Amino acid sequence: MNKKVYSNLNEKLYTQTLDNGLKVFLLPKREFHKTYGLFSTNYGSIDNEFSVQEEEPQKVPDGIAHFLEHKMFEKKEGDTFQEFGRLGASANAFTSFTKTSYLFSATDNIKENLLTLLNFVQAPYFTPETVEKEKGIIAQEIQMYQDDPDWRLFFGLLQNLYPKHPLHIDIAGTVESIDQITVEDLYKSYQTFYHPSNMILFVIGNIDVQETMSWIEDNQESKSFPSSPTIHRYFPEETTDDIVSFSSDIMPVTRPKAILGVKGFEDNLPQGNKEQLRFRTAINLLLQLLLGNTSKNYLDLYQKGVIDDSFDFEFLFDRSFYLADFSSDTEQPEAFFNEIEQILLNFAEEKEVNEANLTRLKKKMLGKYFQSLNSLEYIANQFTQELFGELTLFDLPEIIDSIQLHDCLNAGKRLLQKESIAKFYLAPEKEV
Template sequence: MGFENEDYCQYIDESIFHKKLESGLEVYVLPKKHFAKKYAFFGTHYGGMNNVFEVDGLGRVEMPQGIAHFLEHQIFEDELESTFEKFEKIGASVNAYTSNGSTVYHIETVEEFDKALKMLMNFVLDVQITEKSVEKEKEVIIQEIKMYEDEPEWQMGTNLMLNMYHTHPVKDDIAGTVESVRSTTKEQLLRCYEYFYNPKNMAMFVFGDVEPGHIFELIEANQTEAFIKRKTVPRLIMPNEPFRIVRPKSIITKAIAKDSMIVGFKANPDIRKEDRELKLAALRVASDMMFGKSSAAFSRAYEKGWITESYDMDVQLGDGYAYAVFGNQTDHVDLLHEEILRTVESHLNNGFEHEDFLRMKRKLLGRFVASFNSLQSIASNYTFKKMRGFDLFEQVEAFNKLSYDDIQNSVKNFYDLSNSSMSAMIKEKK
C-alpha cells in the first residue's frame, strides 16, 4: 500500500508525513494544532513552460502557449453549478494558480474539511469541456492578459526574460498571448488534460489540524478509475539554451512617474544538479549581504539619492534555467546599473565580511521562526517549493548548515559579469 514516512524539522518543531499511493500520487500532510483553517493543494507538474513534449507512439507534440493556464480555467467550468459557489456553500473557498512548471488547485476551510477535500478531487478529476465554455473563457483570459499588460513592471520583467533567454520557454508568458489563446481548441485542452492530470505527475498537500492516516485513506479512496489508469506521462522537451544572454539591454518608454530598472544575471543551470538546497540558500543569503538594507551598496545608493526603497531581489534555479535579479525604482538608471555590476564584481573579487555573515545567520533563524507563524504561508510555501523540486524543511536545514565558504563559493560559481542584462522603463519626455 505504498510507503509512508515522517520528516521532522527540529528547528521549527514541525513534522510532515509523506506517502506515495499505489497510483503514483504523492501525498504530504503537515498536522498543525490550534489553527482554525485547514488547507489542501492539489498540483500537477504541468505549467506554462510545458508546451513541447514527447508522447509514446506519437513522437513530438507541440501545443499553443498558455494552454496549461487555459486548462486551469476550464477545470473550474461546470455545466450545472459554479465551482466557486459549490465550495462557498459549505463555507470553503477554492482557487488555483498556474506557474511556469505547475498548476495547483487549492482549497481552505474551517469546517467540513473532508467534504471539501473530496470536492477538490472531484472537480479536478472530472473535467467538462464544451465548445461553448472554451469560447467564453477565451474572452475572460484575454482580459486577464490585458490586465497584466497595463502593469508596467510586469512588462519590464517580461523584457528581462526575453533579453536573457533565446529559446527556453521560461521567457514566455504563462497565460500565452492573445493569439495563442484564440487558437486553442477544445481537443487540445482535452488531450493535455489526459496527458498531465495523471497520478504519476501529481501531488496532494494537506495542512492543518488533521490526522495523517485518515487523510491518506480519504485521498486513496477518492481517486477515480480513469485517473488511476492513466499511463505514462509525456516526456517534456526543453530546447538547447545557449549560455550567453540575447542582448545586454532593453528600454521601454511609458507614461509613468518614475523610472525603474532590473538587472538579471544569467547563470549555468547545472548548478541545480548537486546540493541545490544549500546553493539556493547560499545565493539568497549572498543577495541579502550584497543588496539588503544593511549592505554598503544600499547605503551608497540611498545617500546619493538614486534609490529610496529597498532593492527587489530574486534568485531562481529551474529546469534548464538559473538567474538572479536585482532592481529598484530610480531616476538614475544607468548609474544604478553600473553600481549593481560594481557591487557584484567587488564581492566576486573580495568576498564577504565574516561579521555580516554571522549577523545574517541570526536574522535567518528569526525569520524562519516567524514564517511558521502563519499556516497559510507554510502551506503555500511548502507546496510551491515542492512543485519546483525544492523542500522547505531541507531548506531550513540548509540555511542552518550554511558556512561562510558556501557563500563565497556559490557566488563565484554563479555570477558571470559578462552575462548580465538590464531591462529598464523610462518615463516619456513630454
C-alpha cells in the same frame, strides 16, 4: 504511510505514494482551527512543447496551462467555486512557470471540501462554447498585466535573458496564442500533465492523519486512471551568445524603471538535490550581504539617489532555469546598471562579505523562516515549490545553519558572470 519527525520544529510530516502515483503529504497542526489543502501538478507555462511515451513532440499554444486552470472550475452542473462556498470554504488556484495549483481553506466540512478539491481537478469538462467564452475573459487579464509597469519590466528582462526559452512568454500567453486554443488542446494537455503520478496533494491543519488518508485513498481507489505516462519536455539550447545585453521600452510611468538580471546555466549548477538547495540558500545569503537593505552598498546607492525604496531583488530557482534580478525606480538608469553590475562582479572583494555579517544574516533568515511557520498558507505554498528530491521546506534550517562563507563565494562564482548579465529599461513616454 511514512512519518518523518522534525524534532527541532516540533513537526511530524506523513507521506504516502498511492497506487496511482499520487504523492500525498499530511501535516497535522491540531492547535489551528483552519485546514488548508493544495492539489498541485508539475505543469506550468513553460511546458508548451512535449511528447508522451514515444510520440512525436507537439507544441501547444502559449498560455494553455493557465487557460486550463481557469477552465477546471467550470463543470456541466455549475461553477465549483459555488460548491466550495456552500461548504464554507475559500478556494483559489494559480499557475506559475512550472506548476498549477488548486487550493481551499476551511474550518468545517473538511472531508467534503477535500473530496470536492480532488473530484473537480480530476474531472475535466470542456466544450467549444465555454472555451470560446473563456478566451475573452483571459484576453482582458492579459491586457491588465500588459498595463502593469512592474510586470512589463520583469518580462522585458526575461526576453533579454531567455530569448528562445518559453520563460520569456507571459504565463497567461498572448491574445493571439490563446485564440488558437481548442478543446482538443486542453484535453491533450490535461491527459498528459494531470495524471496523479505528476501531482502532489498537501493537507495541513486540524486533521486526523489516519482518517484523512483513508478519505483520500477511498476517493482515488474509486476512480480509474490510465497507466502513468512518460513525459518528455523540450526546451531550446541557449548559450551566453543568445543573451540580449540591453533593450528598452516606453510606458506612461511617472519615473523610469530599470532592471538588471543574471542568468544561470545548468552546467554551472552543483550536482545533487542537497547541494542545489545549499547553492540556492548560499546565493540568497550572498545577495543579502551585497545589497540587502542593511548593507553599506544599499545605503550608498540610496543616498546617491541611484535607487529608492522600490529597490528589490530576488533569486528564482526552478525546473530548467535559475536567475537573479535587481530592479528599482531610478532617475539614474546608467548609474544603476553600472553600480549594480560592479557590485555583483566584484563580490569577492566586498568588505561586507565576511563571516560576522554572514552569521548575522543567517540568524535573520532563520528568524523569518520560523515566523513564517505560523501561516498554513505559507507552509503549503512553499512546501510544493521547495521539493528537492527527498528534501522539503522543513530541511531548510539545517541547510541555512550549514552555510559557510566559502559556500557563498563558490555560489557567486557559479552565477555572477559578466557574460550572463542583461539589462532592461522602461522609460516614461515624455522622454521620447
